Amino acid sequence: MQILSLSLSNYRIFKRLEMDFPQRLTLLVGNNAQGKTSILEAIHFLSIFTSPLASSDREAINLLALKEEIPVGRIVGGIQKAGKKHTLEIRLILNPAQNGSGRLRKEVLIDGVKKKLFDAVGFFNSVLFLPQMTRILEDGPEERRKYIDQLLSQAYPGYVRALSDYQAALSRRNALLKLLFDKGGDEGQLAYWDEMIATNGATIIEARIKSISDFEEYFREQFRRLTGSREEIRLDYQPSYNGENQANRQLELGINQSASNPFGYAEIRENFLARLKTLRREEIRRGVTTIGPHRDEIRFFSNDIDLGVFGSRGQIRTAVMALKIAETQWLKDKSGELPVLLLDETLAELDELRRADLLNSLGLDEQAILTTTDLKLFSPDFAKTCQVWQVAEGRVEKSNSG
Amino acid sequence: MAILPEPLEKLMLAFERLPGIGPKTASRLAFYMLRAPAEVSADLAEALKDIKISTALCKVCFNITAAGRDLCDICAAPERDNGLVCVVEEPMDVLALERTAGFAGRYHVLHGALSPIEGIGPDNLRIAELEDRVKEGRIREIIVATNPSMEGDATALYLRQRLETYPVHLTRLARGLPVGGDLEYADQSTLLRALAGRQDL
Secondary structure, eight states: OEEEEEEEEEETTEEEEEEEOOSSEEEEEOOTTSSHHHHHHHHHHHHHSSOSSOSSGGGGBOTTGGGSSSOEEEEEEEEEETTEEEEEEEEEEEEOOTTSOOEEEEEEEETTEEEOHHHHTTSSOEEEEOGGGGHHHHSOHHHHHHHHHHHHHHHOHHHHHHHHHHHHHHHHHHHHHHHHHHHOOOGGGHHHHHHHHHHHHHHHHHHHHHHHHHHHHHHHHHHHHHTTTSOOEEEEEEOOSSOOHHHHHHHHHHHHHTSSOSOOHHHHHHHHHHHHHHHHHHHHHHTSOOSSGGGOEEEEEETTEEHHHHOOHHHHHHHHHHHHHHHHHHHHHHHSSOOEEEEESTGGGSOHHHHHHHHHHSSSSSOEEEEESOGGGSOHHHHHTEEEEEEETTEEEEEOOO | OOSSOHHHHHHHHHHHTSTTOOHHHHHHHHHHHHHSOHHHHHHHHHHHHHHHHTEEEOTTTOOEEETTOSSOHHHHOTTSEEEEEEEESSHHHHHHHHHHTOOOEEEEEOSSOOBTTTTBOGGGTTHHHHHHHHHTSOOOEEEEOOOSSHHHHHHHHHHHHHHTTSSOEEEEOOOOOOTTOOGGGSOHHHHHHHHHTOOOO
């Protein structure tokens, strides 16, 4: 899979931008705050249909464009996939609303034909590597859930739909729980929402169980390679739908053996529903849904040490790097094509050895786009194989490499 | 500093409060009223005044009817089937179903759907009244025709819970492919539901 061209309008710092990319390596060079990362963000946007950086996608629209009557940000990628050329376009349209704060609408077009987001996600795959991704290990569980969700949404089209239905039902269920606590009323109203979150929740949990155990193999292999087999990594997925530690431990076994899992969709759904019923009193009192995939946790263990708690800076960086390389391989095996690699300032963070290792493994088969503030981080030999683009103040210019 | 005289401003504001009307349309309508012959605004004013005074809700089905009458035309029609009741969210839905001319039973208008986000519970809807109608024992079948949305589905399931103890047959409107539609263009969830709700040939 390749990206051949990118055109942006009203996206972040870019009023307009036109770029093309060679088959293998591209280097974006420029000082900080010139738009390098925004280019990678835009390309990754084409994969996951949401910004990997912004807390709200509307932030991605150019500030000046916000003054226009209907602000529209646009990302158009020329994609090569299975030997065929396609255009993938995303429009971010800020609908003017009566009271100032407009609603953001996203449109996705493949080859000029409007598609539903759910149907189009996974059309173009890319793997993004940002220095701040150590957060996946260091920060709260929501970072890890977001990471897993973005990964799975590229591989399983149905996953995004279940996730979005789950969120919709969850917010309504929480509203109802509060309503029942404040004003009382018939608890029977909960039955439908219990059903909705258990059904969609089970789809999500089942996908997470299956894919995390599958993905763990790839991850473990990369981590072993990067640490010279000195460290053994393990992913501990802790779904939150039954709250019984015993059952969780069983589940853990299932993951580690990565054999056929006894925890199928029907069983998860049933347990989830039963648990919701026993928790009903307490949930009404607290006014929130206390179990479900929105409370799931994934821990990273290296030689049985929890990296999120005890990991050194170096260990965590290595884990993230292994994660990203594993992601590339995994997506390749899922979709049949290598995803596009997007590496932001990654090399500055790595020591000499790891840097050489990463560069050697790069660009043999896959397309990679790297950003750097300093071209000197790369050997002249390496730079010669790259197309170099200079990025400054929201403008780009091709320059000769090396 | 009001540039426009107050009555005009007042009318514009009144229009702007209507659903689907923004400031531009509101001012266009207000200026139109200003220029149009006097009877246009007089007719509108009269119609607006009457709408509250001369309408009421039917005492049986809660559809809208003329003031001073207990029953709406549908409930008053003797030839209609008393054993068949179609439950809808809004009076507009009655209109839509009546246009099909394919339904000869009675209706029951809930005046909304269960919506936790908007704080609408069973007590805000005409659900108890529906239960009372069912209790009378003359109804054979209730067709739940709430919208195919999360709220509509939640309402339907809740109605089932409330009514399942009574000897009444509960059905839900079928959902699936639109007439004249193309299979390949149907979205996944519609197609899945159409599959689940397939019928014998």
